[in-house]
Amino acid sequence: MNQKALNALEYPKIIEKLTEKASSGMGKHLCRTLEPSTDLEVIRTMQLQTRDALTRLFQKGSISFGNVKDIRGSLKRLEIGSSLGILEILSVCSLLENTSRVKAYSRRDRADIPDDSLDNMFDGLSPLTPLSSEIRRCILSEDEISDDASPALRQIRRNMKVTNDRIHSQLSGLVNGGARSYLQDAVITMRNGRYCVPVKAEYKGQVPGMIHDQSSTGSTLFIEPMSVVKLNNDIRELEIEEAKEIEVILSTLSAQADLHRDEIRYDLENMVELDFIFARAALAMEQNANEPIFNTEGKIHLRKARHPLINAKKVVPIDLSLGEDFDLLIVTGPNTGGKTVSLKTVGLLTLMGQSGLHIPALDRSSLSVFDEVYADIGDEQSIEQSLSTFSSHMTNVVSFLDKADRNSLVLFDELGAGTDPTEGAALAIAI
Numbered sequence: 001m002n003q004k005a006l007n008a009l010e011y012p013k014i015i016e017k018l019t020e021k022a023s024s025g026m027g028k029h030l031c032r033t034l035e036p037s038t039d040l041e042v043i044r045t046m047q048l049q050t051r052d053a054l055t056r057l058f059q060k061g062s063i064s065f066g067n068v069k070d071i072r073g074s075l076k077r078l079e080i081g082s083s084l085g086i087l088e089i090l091s092v093c094s095l096l097e098n099t100s101r102v103k104a105y106s107r108r109d110r111a112d113i114p115d116d117s118l119d120n121m122f123d124g125l126s127p128l129t130p131l132s133s134e135i136r137r138c139i140l141s142e143d144e145i146s147d148d149a150s151p152a153l154r155q156i157r158r159n160m161k162v163t164n165d166r167i168h169s170q171l172s173g174l175v176n177g178g179a180r181s182y183l184q185d186a187v188i189t190m191r192n193g194r195y196c197v198p199v200k201a202e203y204k205g206q207v208p209g210m211i212h213d214q215s216s217t218g219s220t221l222f223i224e225p226m227s228v229v230k231l232n233n234d235i236r237e238l239e240i241e242e243a244k245e246i247e248v249i250l251s252t253l254s255a256q257a258d259l260h261r262d263e264i265r266y267d268l269e270n271m272v273e274l275d276f277i278f279a280r281a282a283l284a285m286e287q288n289a290n291e292p293i294f295n296t297e298g299k300i301h302l303r304k305a306r307h308p309l310i311n312a313k314k315v316v317p318i319d320l321s322l323g324e325d326f327d328l329l330i331v332t333g334p335n336t337g338g339k340t341v342s343l344k345t346v347g348l349l350t351l352m353g354q355s356g357l358h359i360p361a362l363d364r365s366s367l368s369v370f371d372e373v374y375a376d377i378g379d380e381q382s383i384e385q386s387l388s389t390f391s392s393h394m395t396n397v398v399s400f401l402d403k404a405d406r407n408s409l410v411l412f413d414e415l416g417a418g419t420d421p422t423e424g425a426a427l428a429i430a431i
Helices: 003-008 011-021 025-032 040-060 072-079 086-106 119-123 129-138 151-175 178-182 201-206 226-259 261-287 339-354 387-403
Strands: 139-141 189-191 194-200 209-214 220-225 293-295 300-305 318-322 328-331 366-368 372-376 408-413 427-430
Touching: 003 011, 003 339, 003 372, 011 025, 011 261, 011 339, 025 261, 040 261, 040 293, 040 339, 072 086, 072 226, 072 261, 086 119, 086 129, 086 139, 086 226, 086 261, 119 261, 129 139, 129 226, 151 178, 151 194, 151 220, 151 226, 178 194, 178 201, 189 220, 194 201, 194 209, 194 226, 201 220, 209 226, 220 226, 226 261, 300 339, 318 339, 328 339, 339 366, 339 372, 339 408
Parallel strands: 293 366, 372 408
Antiparallel strands: 189 194, 194 220, 209 220, 300 318, 300 366, 328 427, 408 427
């Protein structure tokens, strides 16, 4: 479809509303890139999916697919044998947990509920609960690995606690004992990852140790007493061991995820697709919309159709038939009489229907599949106000007539209004 017609008929505003209904970033992307299709089978499939999702919303209430992150890069890294970082593994876990909730939502409460077009997607979801549970057991948050992630990590952290306690015991005895008069404050501090005490510069010789820093005025030196140097070294070695063990844990979790790489990829693709489908259904519910019947004979029959961007309490529904007994419709009437809105309603509902969206009209409304929609809808209601604008409209009309064929829907206004505002401009719809 040409972008000019999409803009003229305000199709992007419908896409904005649709995008708001999706819950994941990737789902929102599918919504933002949705364009009308010209393939009847694709349209019918999308309409069926929207209808089935809408039925589920009415039966079981709303559903959220969570903030499913794009983990395709992580899956590619697994494929080439790389280990994932904490955030990547947590993203995998989040996907699986969301998948589990969606899987539970899909279960039928009664055996007599018929199958629908979404069953295959729901049935194919694999929550991989053992994997997500193992990830949650090992990783507490994006910057914290559980002590119980491995026996080795538990022992390392136990040794770190014992060594830390010994350091604090040594330094507490120093700051609260005979060296108190040499200190700026009776506190234990850290400099460059080493435990130190703040010593007055004039007494630096009274506290043997390594100087790591000094205050901005130079009156205080931060000294690591010799009595805790070895213990500080032990802490550093234990921190290195801890980092290595965390790498082992992440590598193990990555290997476990790699065993289910295909299932995870399938979960991602289908969760995003379901998010997209249920966004369409949620929009249909909000608009009180129905599934249109499609044909390829150029026939349009709209029953109480409403423009979806006008307040539902103020919009005036229209009935319109075209393509059965005649394929050209000219609408005339006074200004502000609803001609432009009627024209836009027909065009916009056609674009929505061919995008797999339900339309705000009564059931048994029908639309035709068009290969192209041409629209020239201006705001000027009198050619005397702007001759150049009128000339531009005429140029567009000539262009449409040159390009359009029997599979095109052509919409244009301002065919020739008189100077009397009660006459209004004429609108034409042609197939």
